[in-house]
Amino acid sequence: EAQVTQNPRYLITVTGKKLTVTCSQNMNHEYMSWYRQDPGLGLRQIYYSMNVEVTDKGDVPEGYKVSRKEKRNFPLILESPSPNQTSLYFCASSLSLAASTDTQYFGPGTRLTVL
């Protein structure tokens, strides 16, 4: 089954404790992206990757890191989480974004709470 998986689905942590949210897709997609969703703000892009070893900042990259060592995986790293990073996080992938068939497929989301 074609899918994007994220782990963990729920996480409660404390300020400053490094964490990683994993994202994996099995569709051989080139484009992967991380978003955060906050009430009243919609989805905002954190980082994206056009292909292996190619990553770039989105609209709200501060406090986050990513890596793309393999095509299927795109982990999101919070080196020193702070309470303002409490949010719902989505990973998404698509073949690219260039054509109508290149729809972004979303993971199930990770609800992160930073105390």
Next chain:
Amino acid sequence: AQKITQTQPGMFVQEKEAVTLDCTYDTSDPSYGLFWYKQPSSGEMIFLIYQGSYDQQNATEGRYSLNFQKARKSANLVISASQLGDSAMYFCAMRGIQGGSEKLVFGKGMKLTVNP
């Protein structure tokens, strides 16, 4: 810069009636794509429909259609014959080139409630 505007924070509709969800966009790119996603209370993002900027006809997918008015820069979603399961958040998004890279920009979303 690309921007998506969804001005309706929430709407109510009776079951079996049609409803239109508004979306306006701003871009200077001649080539772009417009998407609608549904987010039910369970949280997942579900792709509904896509419209390309060069598409001559409005996109349709089952009960969903997109009223694309290029000159007005609007891409409204029309849901015909609403069902209770249509109650959800709906997001409009635009794909385009920004800073040499492809990006997808989302609106803030709107909440649709279908009443029995």
